[in-house]
Amino acid sequence: MKCKKCGNKASVNMRQHKLALCRDHYLEWVPEQTERFITKYEMFTRDEKILVAVSGGKDSLALWDILTRLGYEADGLYLGLGIDGGIDYSHESQRLAEKFANEYNLKLHIVDIEKEYGQSIPVLSEMSHRGHGKPCAVCGLTKRHEMNRIARDLGYDVLATGHNLDDEAAVLFGNTLMWDANYLLRQGPVLPATPGLARKAKPLCRFYEREMTAYCLLRGIEYIYEECPFAEGSTSIYYKELLNQLETTRPGAKLTFYLRFLEARKNGELFVEKNVEQAHLHPCPNCGQPTSAPGLCSFCRMIERVNSIESVPGPSS
Amino acid sequence: MAVKLILRDEEYEVKPGMTLLSALQKINVVPESVIATRDGEMILEDEILKDGDVIKLIAVISGGR
Numbered sequence A: 001m002k003c004k005k006c007g008n009k010a011s012v013n014m015r016q017h018k019l020a021l022c023r024d025h026y027l028e029w030v031p032e033q034t035e036r037f038i039t040k041y042e043m044f045t046r047d048e049k050i051l052v053a054v055s056g057g058k059d060s061l062a063l064w065d066i067l068t069r070l071g072y073e074a075d076g077l078y079l080g081l082g083i084d085g086g087i088d089y090s091h092e093s094q095r096l097a098e099k100f101a102n103e104y105n106l107k108l109h110i111v112d113i114e115k116e117y118g119q120s121i122p123v124l125s126e127m128s129h130r131g132h133g134k135p136c137a138v139c140g141l142t143k144r145h146e147m148n149r150i151a152r153d154l155g156y157d158v159l160a161t162g163h164n165l166d167d168e169a170a171v172l173f174g175n176t177l178m179w180d181a182n183y184l185l186r187q188g189p190v191l192p193a194t195p196g197l198a199r200k201a202k203p204l205c206r207f208y209e210r211e212m213t214a215y216c217l218l219r220g221i222e223y224i225y226e227e228c229p230f231a232e233g234s235t236s237i238y239y240k241e242l243l244n245q246l247e248t249t250r251p252g253a254k255l256t257f258y259l260r261f262l263e264a265r266k267n268g269e270l271f272v273e274k275n276v277e278q279a280h281l282h283p284c285p286n287c288g289q290p291t292s293a294p295g296l297c298s299f300c301r302m303i304e305r306v307n308s309i310e311s312v313p314g315p316s317s
Numbered sequence B: 001m002a003v004k005l006i007l008r009d010e011e012y013e014v015k016p017g018m019t020l021l022s023a024l025q026k027i028n029v030v031p032e033s034v035i036a037t038r039d040g041e042m043i044l045e046d047e048i049l050k051d052g053d054v055i056k057l058i059a060v061i062s063g064g065r
């Protein structure tokens, strides 16, 4: 297969676009497309300060690299979750995030959850009895909370995450299976800021996961290849595999699934948008982030609970 | 000899002379879920696999973040 632009041997073939490109032209094409999506969905401008959530994985490092190449003012935020799982997962991913930051002379904020709140994610999860034996519920809650906190405290205009099209399509697939109107109405490439919550943008939301892997390989970005040990057997991985089977026989199916959703939602074809959510939100008296019931938000309640357990002599050392 | 394909801890062998796409189908790997490399270079699905080739498959799917 030959590169559509120069005729040299192609390294990447994107069947959904009927486009094959060589290494050099691919590495040019990705930032061009990203810029197009940033503008199209009005994510942010070059005058704004961007905080990139960096996990050490391929998507977030690719995103940081692309934004920097495009000349955006983008700093990184790494959250130390304290997950070991026999593969030293958190240490290794932090090492790779730091390595990337050093290599390109970028600013990386590091927040260690255990230092900040006294316990690692797996222990917080165990002590707060949330999430049926898996720490993912507490992990997700904590990550959202901390990203918002840091973005707000340090004065960033927008929080950028590395979600790719496969991530978005898998979430959409799950929400569609449940016909979860609330979640469907909230999913999109950019979520505007609301009181207490930073604006969120997903500049990679139209790239396939495979394309981000290719980008890292061709750019020579070293990322953490091992999964978080708790991701094994997760529903999102299962949905991604299903969607990839569909994609293999019907190139472009994933892309269409997501883009048609965005279009239908925007045109009001899906549901009548009601502003119920906003109306019923209260600021948490402790941290100020919005919550649906008066009183502490779920995160602060969790920490309070854990702290109260901690003060009693408990099972952990 | 044969063509060797490696995905994480698994090793597979196929006959030389088939395309990468046919090889992936033969070993039941969804082509969309991997990227194939040979000697560190990415190769595409129409590539004909030769005797002695060692193809490293890189899984592209990752979980929650």
Ligand code: SF4
Binding pocket: A135, A136, A137, A139, A140, A228, A229, A230, A231, A232, B063, B064, B065
């Ligand atoms: S799989 Fe993701 S959400 Fe679950 S614990 Fe690991 S990093 Fe956190």
Ligand SMILES: [Zn+2]
Binding pocket: A003, A004, A005, A006, A007, A008, A021, A022, A023, A024, A025
């Ligand atoms: Zn080219």
Ligand SMILES: [Zn+2]
Binding pocket: A284, A286, A287, A288, A289, A296, A297, A298, A299, A300, A301
């Ligand atoms: Zn709170």
